[in-house]
Amino acid sequence: GAVVSQHPSWVICKSGTSVKIECRSLDFQATTMFWYRQFPKQSLMLMATSNEGSKATYEQGVEKDKFLINHASLTLSTLTVTSAHPEDSSFYICSARDTGAGNEKLFFGSGTQLSVL
Amino acid sequence: GENVEQHPSTLSVQEGDSAVIKCTYSDSASNYFPWYKQELGKRPQLIIDIRSNVGEKKDQRIAVTLNKTAKHFSLHITETQPEDSAVYFCAASATGTASKLTFGTGTRLQVTL
Numbered sequence: 001g002a003v004v005s006q007h008p009s010w011v012i013c014k015s016g017t018s019v020k021i022e023c024r025s026l027d028f029q030a031t032t033m034f035w036y037r038q039f040p041k042q043s044l045m046l047m048a049t050s051n052e053g054s055k056a057t058y059e060q061g062v063e064k065d066k067f068l069i070n071h072a073s074l075t076l077s078t079l080t081v082t083s084a085h086p087e088d089s090s091f092y093i094c095s096a097r098d099t100g101a102g103n104e105k106l107f108f109g110s111g112t113q114l115s116v117l
Numbered sequence: 118g119e120n121v122e123q124h125p126s127t128l129s130v131q132e133g134d135s136a137v138i139k140c141t142y143s144d145s146a147s148n149y150f151p152w153y154k155q156e157l158g159k160r161p162q163l164i165i166d167i168r169s170n171v172g173e174k175k176d177q178r179i180a181v182t183l184n185k186t187a188k189h190f191s192l193h194i195t196e197t198q199p200e201d202s203a204v205y206f207c208a209a210s211a212t213g214t215a216s217k218l219t220f221g222t223g224t225r226l227q228v229t230l
Contacts, residue, residue, distance in 0.1 A: 032216065042223070043221060043222045044161070045220075049216065093160070097214070107163075108162070110159070
């Protein structure tokens, strides 16, 4: 099946720094990608929808200036956590829609564990 | 917005028994309901999905039922095996696609020998 690659898998940073997370669709083009946040033993919370060539759509309560999303190509979306603080520590996971061949499937990246000290 | 509730939060069954996980949703416009399996330390993977024009869908040992009137849908796993042990998430979307999914809180399924 389709593969979505997410990097890095984990990152530790100091408070106040910015962290960039990459999400790539390896064998299909994804005009739409999604970014989620997952707290321990909790569900996936949709943060934003990343649209290739246009602005991301953010869910209510998600600060767009805090979580910058760029979807510059059909295979790459990036999430930048700006001026990270300890409360931003979480598991971030991306997904991409593969709509090829009439299918409608969502493929997830392997996630990024962010720890802000 | 959409609210998806999922029960139970944990489920333990013996190998060979059946497992049922139930979800309810609040938005009557929801029309796409996927189920994802997330093994420990791995990414969620789609195992089955159903659209609102269908009441039941089956794929080998896995089946999903949908009751639009009551706004609930269920995952049924028969003849469970140890490799079925994982966290299962239901989700709902009103877009007819995997866009803007609202996820349930997850069910940790443990299949014991």
